[in-house]
Amino acid sequence: MSNIPCSSEVADAVASVIAHRRSIRAFNNKPIPKEILDRLVRAGIDAPSGSNWQNQRFLVISDAEEIMRIGKQRFVWPYKGANIGKVKEAHPGGILGHSAALIIVFADSRDNDRRGNGEYHIWQVLEIQNCAASIQNILLLATALGLGSCWISASDSMNFTRMFSGGSWRKMLSEYDLPLHYKLQGIVMLGYPKSKTAQGFAKGESMHGATVWQSTKRKPIDNYLVGKKSAASALAAVTFTDALLVKVYSTVILLLHRALSHIDKLIHRIEIDKYFRKL
Numbered sequence: 314m315s316n317i318p319c320s321s322e323v324a325d326a327v328a329s330v331i332a333h334r335r336s337i338r339a340f341n342n343k344p345i346p347k348e349i350l351d352r353l354v355r356a357g358i359d360a361p362s363g364s365n366w367q368n369q370r371f372l373v374i375s376d377a378e379e380i381m382r383i384g385k386q387r388f389v390w391p392y393k394g395a396n397i398g399k400v401k402e403a404h405p406g407g408i409l410g411h412s413a414a415l416i417i418v419f420a421d422s423r424d425n426d427r428r429g430n431g432e433y434h435i436w437q438v439l440e441i442q443n444c445a446a447s448i449q450n451i452l453l454l455a456t457a458l459g460l461g462s463c464w465i466s467a468s469d470s471m472n473f474t475r476m477f478s479g480g481s482w483r484k485m486l487s488e489y490d491l492p493l494h495y496k497l498q499g500i501v502m503l504g505y506p507k508s509k510t511a512q513g514f515a516k517g518e519s520m521h522g523a524t525v526w527q528s529t530k531r532k533p534i535d536n537y538l539v540g541k542k543s544a545a546s547a548l549a550a551v552t553f554t555d556a557l558l559v560k561v562y563s564t565v566i567l568l569l570h571r572a573l574s575h576i577d578k579l580i581h582r583i584e585i586d587k588y589f590r591k592l
């Protein structure tokens with residue numbers, strides 16, 4: 314653990330790292346030393362977790378062939394208008410396959426103690442949020458270390474879609490010790506950047522082209538801050554009929570939640586009685 318004391322210089326340094334973090338998707342071939350990968354995982358572990366579950370789990374992969382295998386299966390090419398056939402010829406591993414290391418982040422859903430209450434469907438969002446906090450910590454430390462990094466979407470619900478070339482992430486990672494209660498939450502790809510800014514940070518893109526080209530520059534602060542409702546606000550303009558419809562639909566959702574809660578308890582009973590207690 315670093316022991317640098319709290320000061321305005323440290324605050325400036327942290328703010329600078331936050332402001333200069335960008336998604337980096339092109340790397341040179343230099344490998345990342347194991348000590349650095351360990352530090353990045355430590356940053357992930359140091360993230361907060363809802364109810365202090367500490368249920369974030371990390372799979373670190375730095376073998377080039379293995380990264381290429383995963384890249385081919387989880388093919389990502391975020392640039393608009395690209396001819397995917399041609400891109401696959403030139404970059405068979407998409408963007409993932411050419412990184413120096415991957416940190417694949419999972420939530421251990423067994424540590425979610427709301428299961429027994431039948432409230433798992435409500436609290437499982439904390440699993441996502443805990444892992445998101447870890448991923449952001451990793452990205453920030455990677456930025457401070459002069460590495461390039463990018464958060465890559467991956468989740469259980471992406472199974473059997475084009476995201477995993479028709480397969481599932483479990484099949485893709487079947488050689489690793491990943492129990493059934495581990496849920497995939499995201500992938501961090503890492504590498505030394507091809508280009509740097511004047512300050513030495515990895516240089517990211519100013520435009521993002523997943524679906525349409527969009528600037529990655531942040532808008533002025535007013536765009537993000539929420540203020541008090543005004544007469545002109547969208548909420549003030551809601552009609553009686555729309556408000557009634559929202560109420561009816563909300564009641565339907567509430568009833569569905571109750572049904573889910575019941576099913577949740579049944580699943581919990583099977584898991585606890587038949588499997589988890591035996592471990």
Ligand SMILES: Cc1cc2nc3c(=O)[nH]c(=O)nc-3n(C[C@H](O)[C@H](O)[C@H](O)COP(=O)(O)O)c2cc1C
Pocket residue numbers: 334335336337338389391463464465466467517518521529
């Ligand atoms: C939850 C999440 C998922 C993301 N998934 C992907 C992804 O699958 N592929 C990718 O190239 N970038 C992905 N990104 C990176 C975003 O595209 C990027 O953060 C955004 O364009 C803003 O650019 P910046 O990170 O350089 O500021 C993801 C970011 C987040 C937070």
